[in-house]
Amino acid sequence: MPGVKPNGSAGQARIRVYPTALATKRSAKGCKGATVRRKRPKRSPCRLAALVGSLLVATAAGPVASEYDSKARTISVVGTGEVSVTPDLALLSVAVETTARTAEEATRTNAQKSTQVLEAIRQRLGEDDSVKTTRYTLQPQYAARKPGSSGPPEITGYVAVNELLAECHDISRVGSLLDAAFDAGANRMSRLNFVVEDRNPHVRAALAVAGAEARAQAESIAAALGVGLGQVLTASTSAPQRPVPQFNRGPTMMRVEAASTPVEPGEIKVTATLYVTYRIP
Structure with missing residues (x-):
C-alpha cells in the first residue's frame, strides 16, 4: 500500500499483491492458506496468423489437385491377348x-x-x-405307385x-x-x-500380347486425333478365362x-x- 514499508525497514521496495497470483480458497504445499496460479502464455498474433494461413493453404491445395486430375485428357483402350497351349x-x-x-x-x-x-x-x-x-x-x-395306393413306396x-x-x-x-x-x-x-x-506362365504370355495390343490401339487413336501419347495412368486386368474342356x-x-x-x-x-x-x- 502507498506509504507503508514492510518490517519498518527504510529503502526496501514495496510488496504488491496481484489478485490473479494468489487465492485463499485452497491451501498449497509450502504456502499455507494460499494457492499459486500460473499465468497462461499468450499466443503471439504473428504465430496465430501463420497457423491460420497454413491451414488455408492446405485446404485449398486438395481441391486444386483433384480438379487438375479430373481435367486430364486421356485415351482408354482394351487389349486382348490369346495364346495356344498344349495340355499336359x-x-x-x-x-x-x-x-x-x-x-x-x-x-x-x-x-x-x-x-x-x-x-x-x-x-x-x-x-x-x-x-x-x-x-x-x-x-x-x-416301385412305381399304383393309382389310389397309400402308404410309403x-x-x-x-x-x-x-x-x-x-x-x-x-x-x-x-x-x-x-x-x-x-x-x-x-x-x-x-x-x-x-x-x-501350371497356367501362370501362359497367362503372363497372354497379358504381354494384350499389353502390346492395347498400346497399338492407343497409338492409332492418338495418330488419328493428331495428339501425342503420354504415360500410362491406370492399368487393370480381368480374370483370365478358363479353357473349355x-x-x-x-x-x-x-x-x-x-x-x-x-x-x-x-x-x-x-x-x-x-x-x-x-x-x-
Whole structure:
C-alpha cells in the first residue's frame, strides 16, 4: 500500500499483491492458506496468423489437385491377348454302378468291382499321377405307385455308385486308361478334361500380347486425333478365362467302343484382357 514499508525497514521496495497470483480458497504445499496460479502464455498474433494461413493453404491445395486430375485428357483402350497351349494333364472320371436287392449286396458288389477298376488304372499311371474316389452314393430304388395306393413306396432294390478321378500327365496313356477302366468293371463315365497344370506362365504370355495390343490401339487413336501419347495412368486386368474342356461325356454315358479308344486332346486357348488408360500430353 502507498506509504507503508514492510518490517519498518527504510529503502526496501514495496510488496504488491496481484489478485490473479494468489487465492485463499485452497491451501498449497509450502504456502499455507494460499494457492499459486500460473499465468497462461499468450499466443503471439504473428504465430496465430501463420497457423491460420497454413491451414488455408492446405485446404485449398486438395481441391486444386483433384480438379487438375479430373481435367486430364486421356485415351482408354482394351487389349486382348490369346495364346495356344498344349495340355499336359488329363482328368478322367469314371464310375462303378451296381444294383442289388439289398443294400449290403449292392455295396459288396460295388466294392469288388471298384477295387478291380482302381488296380487296373493304377497299373497304367505314372509316378506323378494319382487316382482317388471323389463321390460315393447308395440310394434305394422304389416301385412305381399304383393309382389310389397309400402308404410309403415299396423299395425294390439299392444302387451303389463309386466315382473315381484319375489324373494322368501322359496324355498318350488316356486311351489305354479308358479301355482298362471299362474292361475292369467301370460302366459310367462322367468326364474327360484336358487342362494345363501350371497356367501362370501362359497367362503372363497372354497379358504381354494384350499389353502390346492395347498400346497399338492407343497409338492409332492418338495418330488419328493428331495428339501425342503420354504415360500410362491406370492399368487393370480381368480374370483370365478358363479353357473349355476338350471332351466331356454325360454322367450316364456307357462305353460301347470295342477297339482301343483314340484320344486327341488338341490345344487349349488361354486368354487375358487388359484395360489401359493413357494420358494425352
